[in-house]
Amino acid sequence: MKVLCVCGMGFGSSLMLKMTAEKVLKNKDVKADVEAVDFGTAQSVTANLILTNNEFASQLQGGQAFVKAIVNMASEQEVESAIEEFLSK
Amino acid sequence: MTDFQVDTRCIQWQKEAVNWREAIAVSAEPLVQNNYVADSYVEAMISNIDELGPYILIAPNVALPHARPENGVSRAGISLTVFQEPVPFPADSEGSVKTARVFICLAAVDSDSHLSMLQKISGWIDDSNLMKDLLHAGSEDEVKQLLTSSQN
Numbered sequence: 442m443k444v445l446c447v448c449g450m451g452f453g454s455s456l457m458l459k460m461t462a463e464k465v466l467k468n469k470d471v472k473a474d475v476e477a478v479d480f481g482t483a484q485s486v487t488a489n490l491i492l493t494n495n496e497f498a499s500q501l502q503g504g505q506a507f508v509k510a511i512v513n514m515a516s517e518q519e520v521e522s523a524i525e526e527f528l529s530k
Numbered sequence: 531m532t533d534f535q536v537d538t539r540c541i542q543w544q545k546e547a548v549n550w551r552e553a554i555a556v557s558a559e560p561l562v563q564n565n566y567v568a569d570s571y572v573e574a575m576i577s578n579i580d581e582l583g584p585y586i587l588i589a590p591n592v593a594l595p596h597a598r599p600e601n602g603v604s605r606a607g608i609s610l611t612v613f614q615e616p617v618p619f620p621a622d623s624e625g626s627v628k629t630a631r632v633f634i635c636l637a638a639v640d641s642d643s644h645l646s647m648l649q650k651i652s653g654w655i656d657d658s659n660l661m662k663d664l665l666h667a668g669s670e671d672e673v674k675q676l677l678t679s680s681q682n
Contacts, residue, residue, distance in 0.1 A: 449582035453596045453636065457588060457648050461656075480582070494585055496622045513589040515655035 447493035451479030534646040540609035543670040557611035557633035568602035584619035593630035606643035653682025
């Protein structure tokens, strides 16, 4: 599966989110390609799951990807439940 | 866990800031004073929010102002400032105003330094006890003590 982590510039909060997501996926033994990108790039990349903040989540919804807003980018617990929600849908 | 050590000269405690612009300028001041970044970097961190919105709010109460290395970074560093009063950010498209009390300015020179600093910050933020203690801190010494004794 392909996971996109999205923030304003693609190398601050999105990278932090990517680190958190990779830890969670490794613990769950799920193979995935995780990429951190800026908002502009995110609109032209196809993915299965998009993790981002509340503001960008509402703008990225409506495409093929399952979009989930994350409040705490460093919280393994929050990212894990977002990934679980995606996997179980 | 990571080899990055925070420069204690860049840790501050402040009572309040008039607005988020001042909060970013105040929290970045030690990075400027200690020759990590130029004034242009501080201006870039602020204008990024004008352009892209308050996406730097990375966790409850936590803001991560940053810009690109080419905006004026001489060496990699972090500054952390705890504000006693919440600093409001512009409302998002749904009209809700968010606030932050911990400002962590990030200045990276390359992707390696960037990742080790982000790991450090991520470790702090995911430590809910540390975050609670930081929000309750009442002096600069207390904030320094909390961060230097943190295992993350």
